[in-house]
Amino acid sequence: MPDNLHTSIVRDFRQTLLWPVQLMTDHLVPGAVDAPWETLNAIKDSPWVEIEDDFLHSAPHLSETRYQEFVTFMPFAQRFLYGEGKHGHAAGGYGESPLHIFSRQDIRAVRITLPEHATPLTLRVAHIELYFFFDIDVAMLALEVTASDLALNDAMEILYRLGRTYPNYWDDTGEGGHCAKRVEWLDQHDQVIAASDYEDKARYLAFVKENHVPCVSLHWSALMSPLVQHYSGQSGELRYREIEYQRMPLMAYLAFDDVSTLSRGDLIRLGLVCQPWHSDTLPFSEQFLQDFEQQHCYDRYWDEVRQDPWSTTRIMCTGQNFVVVGSHQHRVFSNDKNGIKRHYQNQYFLLFLIAHFQKAALLMLSDRMVQAISRLNMQSEDSVKSFRSNIRHVTAVFLRFTHRYWFENVSDQAVAKDLFALMLKQLDSVSLFEKTRRRIMDMAEYLEGEEIKRQADTVVRLTVVTILGLIGTMTSGLLGMNLIDLTQTSLLEKLAYFGIVFVPVSLLTFYTVIKSRRLSLFLDALSNESTGMRYKLSKLARVWSGQLEDR
Incomplete structure (x- = not known):
């Protein structure tokens, strides 16, 4: 060095x-x-x-610092950070802070x-x-x-x-x-x-x-x-x-x-969090850094000419880093009550926390989906059930995250609004949110499609069983109900006749359910008027063969 x-x-x-x-x-x-x-x-x-929040303390008044922090944020962000008061909680509102x-x-x-x-x-x-x-x-x-x-x-x-x-x-x-x-x-x-x-x-x-x-x-x-x-x-x-x-x-x-003693190389190294080196050099090539100020610097309080003493504060945001530099002697920068220093410790920290929490939550949800898919074995019924449960859980968590934690704007105050927008841009959180949403929705649609397919298959099977059962029902109805007169027989004989009929009918019904998919293909062929009898008989033969065609 x-x-x-x-x-x-x-x-x-x-x-x-x-x-x-x-x-x-x-x-x-x-x-x-x-x-x-x-x-x-x-x-x-x-x-x-666990910290007891100032809002829950028994003191009659809130500190002025926390008040300034609170009013920085819009109502939905306030409810996220601080929850609702006792009246809102009692009325069934948002409740305590999450x-x-x-x-x-x-x-x-x-x-x-x-x-x-x-x-x-x-x-x-x-x-x-x-x-x-x-x-x-x-x-x-x-x-x-x-x-x-x-x-x-x-x-x-x-x-x-x-x-x-x-x-x-x-x-x-x-x-x-x-x-x-x-x-x-x-x-x-x-x-x-x-x-x-x-x-x-x-x-x-x-x-x-x-x-x-x-x-x-x-x-x-x-x-x-x-x-x-x-x-x-x-x-x-x-x-x-x-x-x-x-x-x-x-x-x-x-x-x-005096922040003016810092060179452009010093400022860029601070903003990008690089190792120190010669002040008259840049950490990377000039071509790479030509738009550094436009992309990463919030210069609302910065003036290269520095005609005013307050215009010596530069805020740099590069996604992973949020760096504030300024001159110590200027009150607008170092004031512990309402200067940039106090904002850095309170408002800016919360903006940084929210932005990185959102990104971490989205990465966590993406990781959950990867875990669910990597463990899926389509040959295992237990694995398929576990996969469905995992995806439903991730979908539910994502929906709750969207409505409780996802904000693209948390403040109407100019500086806080601009800085949060810059953080989201540098972290690419909006794009990550959309990608995660699409992936989760794709999974949800897949599960819904599988459920519809399963229900349709069940309906087909029941329809086949009903059609074949209808043959026996109509036959017995046409022949009448008195083929065998059981009115004068004993209860034991009636039970015997019932068993004689019940057992084969039950076996036939269960066998029909087992062959219902193959029988449904035969019924489709039977209803197709454009095919000949030979084709229909071939479909009937396949009911007992080892071949099964996809529908």
Whole structure:
């Protein structure tokens, strides 16, 4: 790494990691709704404690910060995030929020050792939260770390390396590629609670060979505990597996003394979360980056000329990343009450959470369909029944997701509306939604077609049995009911005659049902006036032959 990198200082550094995972639950129980938050609450000695929302506190008034956050969103998004009040709940409305949020307070700092850095850096942990969603088997871990007076180069390295769940490769020194040299969770006494193991190549290779899924680093596994990775040997009632790429989606807030000292290369590296390099260079080719500002930058508060002091805030969104940079001295950027910094911690975070939750939920539903199809064996009746049950369940969950969680717009406030639209565009969520909807609807149509075909086949069989039974009914009617006078016989004799008739008629009926498909082909041929008697007789002969034609 060159020695002449940019020397700017980040006065206020914040990084928020968001890790979506798929919960592996028993979704095959008819009518059951999994409640992993109840399971987590019931686990003894769990570090996770469910948060009581400000809206449920006994305090007479809501905090002004939460009020500003609340009014940012449109009513349907408010009901998703906060639920309805006691009056709406009592009136049979939306009810409580489908969000269940847990927090843990035992981890107070993270110590990260970067490659080619002898001294580790310590970041404060602002909060660690775990989000569950009603009726959706997705959980999201949110971790925010902060630091002051951090060198820009170090800030770029932390952004690039902290949120890695496993290494992509190992370099010549044995360290995990793209990962920090070491990451440690610290308690309030600076004692290590858990540490990374990116350098343990044998563990990762063995896990992938055995389970065909990547292995999560030990420090992330410890952070999620008592939730355990699905394919690990650990025992646990709550199991998860990764659903996206190994680098977690992240948000970042960086405040500088003077943001104008950053070059275009610096800004692009921050926006794309690249490793630091010379400020007068670009991380990729000019042709590749020529429309970076148009595609990824929200410059409502940014002016290249900077004639006004407030026009020094740039917001960059590249799908996986949401990065805000600005000048620390300007109140519109760093105000803790109603500035960009407060919006980043509240409104922008919720926008980011909703957008990535929607994508994770759609990926989860797609994965469920793949599982159902991969297990389908058309030769096994039990497999076919299980397939139908799985697809019906996925279809029902998707419909509930569409009406409860799917929004293409969550706010009428200009900035929030624009940023959410940019997030959806960068994540390609609308296209993913349409593809998932079409696939699920195709499956539903397939099941409906199979059901109609099965019912039609049943009707054909019953029709054949009815036609053949009609012959005997009409014959007995024409011959009269007194061929055998049983009026003077005893009850025992009547029962004997009944049995003599009942047994062969029953056998004939069952035999007719067994041959009903072949008999239906014969009846079709018999009703076809354009065919000769020889053709009709051949169809009759095939009723007892081994050949069966498709209808």
